[in-house]
Amino acid sequence: MDQGLKERGLSDQTLMSPKLQSLALGKTYGTLDVLRGIDAAVADGEFISIVGPSGCGKTTFLRIVAGLETASSGSVQIDGQVITGPGTDRGFVFQTDSLLPWRTVFDNAMVGPEIAGRANDATKAKTRDLLKLVGLQGFENYFPRQLSGGMRQRVNLARALAVDPRILLMDEPFSALDAQTREIMQTELLRIWEQGRKTALFVTHQIDEAVYLSDRVFVFARRPGRIQEIVPIDLPRPRPLSIKRTPAFVALVDHIWGLIEEDVRSSVLNAET
Amino acid sequence: MSGQASARLSVAPSQPAPARAWPTLRPYAGLLSVSAGLLLWEALSRLLINNPLFLAAPSQIAVAIAQLAWSGELWKHLFVSAREFVIGYVIACVLGIALGMAMASSETRKAALQPWVSGLYATPTIALAPLFILWTGIGIWSKVLVVITLVIFPVAINTEAGLRTTSERLVEMLRSFGATPRQIFLKVSLPSAIPFMLAGLKLGIGRGLIGVVVGELFGSRAGLGQLITQSAEAFNMPDLFAGVVVLAVAGIALTACFSWLEKRLVPWTKD
Numbered sequence: 001m002d003q004g005l006k007e008r009g010l011s012d013q014t015l016m017s018p019k020l021q022s023l024a025l026g027k028t029y030g031t032l033d034v035l036r037g038i039d040a041a042v043a044d045g046e047f048i049s050i051v052g053p054s055g056c057g058k059t060t061f062l063r064i065v066a067g068l069e070t071a072s073s074g075s076v077q078i079d080g081q082v083i084t085g086p087g088t089d090r091g092f093v094f095q096t097d098s099l100l101p102w103r104t105v106f107d108n109a110m111v112g113p114e115i116a117g118r119a120n121d122a123t124k125a126k127t128r129d130l131l132k133l134v135g136l137q138g139f140e141n142y143f144p145r146q147l148s149g150g151m152r153q154r155v156n157l158a159r160a161l162a163v164d165p166r167i168l169l170m171d172e173p174f175s176a177l178d179a180q181t182r183e184i185m186q187t188e189l190l191r192i193w194e195q196g197r198k199t200a201l202f203v204t205h206q207i208d209e210a211v212y213l214s215d216r217v218f219v220f221a222r223r224p225g226r227i228q229e230i231v232p233i234d235l236p237r238p239r240p241l242s243i244k245r246t247p248a249f250v251a252l253v254d255h256i257w258g259l260i261e262e263d264v265r266s267s268v269l270n271a272e273t
Numbered sequence: 274m275s276g277q278a279s280a281r282l283s284v285a286p287s288q289p290a291p292a293r294a295w296p297t298l299r300p301y302a303g304l305l306s307v308s309a310g311l312l313l314w315e316a317l318s319r320l321l322i323n324n325p326l327f328l329a330a331p332s333q334i335a336v337a338i339a340q341l342a343w344s345g346e347l348w349k350h351l352f353v354s355a356r357e358f359v360i361g362y363v364i365a366c367v368l369g370i371a372l373g374m375a376m377a378s379s380e381t382r383k384a385a386l387q388p389w390v391s392g393l394y395a396t397p398t399i400a401l402a403p404l405f406i407l408w409t410g411i412g413i414w415s416k417v418l419v420v421i422t423l424v425i426f427p428v429a430i431n432t433e434a435g436l437r438t439t440s441e442r443l444v445e446m447l448r449s450f451g452a453t454p455r456q457i458f459l460k461v462s463l464p465s466a467i468p469f470m471l472a473g474l475k476l477g478i479g480r481g482l483i484g485v486v487v488g489e490l491f492g493s494r495a496g497l498g499q500l501i502t503q504s505a506e507a508f509n510m511p512d513l514f515a516g517v518v519v520l521a522v523a524g525i526a527l528t529a530c531f532s533w534l535e536k537r538l539v540p541w542t543k544d
Contacts, residue, residue, distance in 0.1 A: 024476055087451040098446040101541040104466045111460070115450040143541055163450065 019199045030129035033224035034060050045197040049210035050218045057225025059202050066092050066169050088116040091160030093170040097152035099144040106140040110198040112163035127162045136159045150181040168200040192224050192229040211252045219259045288387040326398045329510040337511035353496040361420025362481045369425040373432025394426035402491045409520050414487035424477035434470025436462050468539045478527045
């Protein structure tokens with residue numbers, strides 16, 4: 001891919017003071033090149049999705065930003081500070097809800113502030129507001145086993161937001177939900193995100209989900225994992241679900257699918273090797 | 274939800290008759306079975322055996338318990354046994370949990386301790402009771418030692434297993450917030466191990482009671498085990514059975530208390 005296309009979605013301001021910046025980031029496991037030369041910048045308040053075939057390193061990239069894994073080369077910076085480990089300045093929404101079964105919804109959402117040593121009246125009140133925002137008012141004292149999958153992912157999201165992170169990281173949070181719940185959760189996520197416009201990184205397999213949610217989509221390629229193209233999504237917000245049937249939306253999905261189709265085909269055929 | 278569903282099912286007109294009859298009997302099934310068993314026992318001992326040297330009837334046992342309680346002898350024995358049990362059980366639980374935690378906290382420690390724990394758990398350490406009496410006399414400490422050796426290992430093994438099965442996903446979730454190892458232990462490992470630890474403590478109740486009685490059989494001045502041996506030597510079957518019944522009731526009551534405690538402490542494991 002040529003450099004001009006890669007940077008098409010970046011404004012001048014983004015390049016000067018990005019919220020998140022990845023500089024020549026690389027990750028190797030032994031001889032396996034999982035990520036190589038990831039250069040990207042994300043502006044404050046941007047919603048970025050990362051799509052790509054299995055094994056393209058998109059989840060590894062997210063985990064490095066979260067500090068759950070370390071880079072083999074290069075670095076990632078948030079507000080100009082190099083990431084050295086995990087912390088409550090980032091909120092991670094997990095693929096599986098990862099809720100503590102012995103804690104109520106409210107106490108689960110308070111885990112982050114507790115770890116940061118900030119479990120005071122102010123953060124408690126804020127967490128209550130967040131639970132209301134994600135649509136769980138009245139469920140504060142429920143246990144996870146009493147909730148549906150969609151509701152558990154709402155708690156997962158509220159927990160990540162409760163630390164008031166500088167950046168929200170989401171690892172395929174809707175992949176375990178059924179198709180209908182998933183669509184509703186997409187609109188819910190946008191509704192919640194519109195409230196604070198946190199900088200967000202969203203990893204997904206689903207191209208239409210990425211297009212629907214994002215300001216820009218980072219399309220990853222595999223072997224080695226790298227950014228193939230950055231696709232700006234110039235669709236107006238707020239976006240109703242019906243936008244998914246507009247020609248502009250469909251054209252964007254087709255374009256991204258075209259970028260990764262060959263990679264996906266070869267990974268399906270070589271799945272066993 | 275499920276309560277509503279089953280309520281709807283039970284009034285469904287298409288429900289076949291036998292399926293409707295059984296649930297009404299179910300709450301009384303235990304009571305009926307015990308009553309029938311007691312009646313059979315009473316009949317057997319009075320009509321068939323009819324010899325108080327071989328078998329006491331439930332009615333005779335009840336009378337014996339009442340007499341022992343009236344004379345104060347029952348309470349003396351019960352108090353001695355209870356003290357031995359409680360002291361031994363508490364010490365064993367504290368040591369067992371500490372041992373389990375030590376084993377869970379490091380692979381080297383686990384490798385060093387595992388053969389001892391597994392070996393001693395499988396060994397009938399109750400056979401060591403005469404040795405403990407030799408060491409510490411026929412007072413309460415020999416029984417306390419027997420109880421400790423019987424209770425400590427299931428507690429340690431369950432604690433270790435509980436701590437080791439901590440979900441990696443949950444640990445990672447805490448790690449994503451930058452949690453310290455101490456925070457991970459207190460917020461995830463320990464709470465997720467509690468159901469296992471309670472199971473170990475519950476196992477310990479039965480084993481501890483056996484420890485008390487067997488320890489007393491080998492030599493003691495008082496206690497339910499001593500009451501049982503004394504009565505056996507005097508061929509006093511009603512008193513012997515009285516001791517056994519009191520022990521059984523104590524075991525059932527303690528286990529029931531534990532189940533109640535379990536529901537309060539770990540409500541998330543039940544649904």
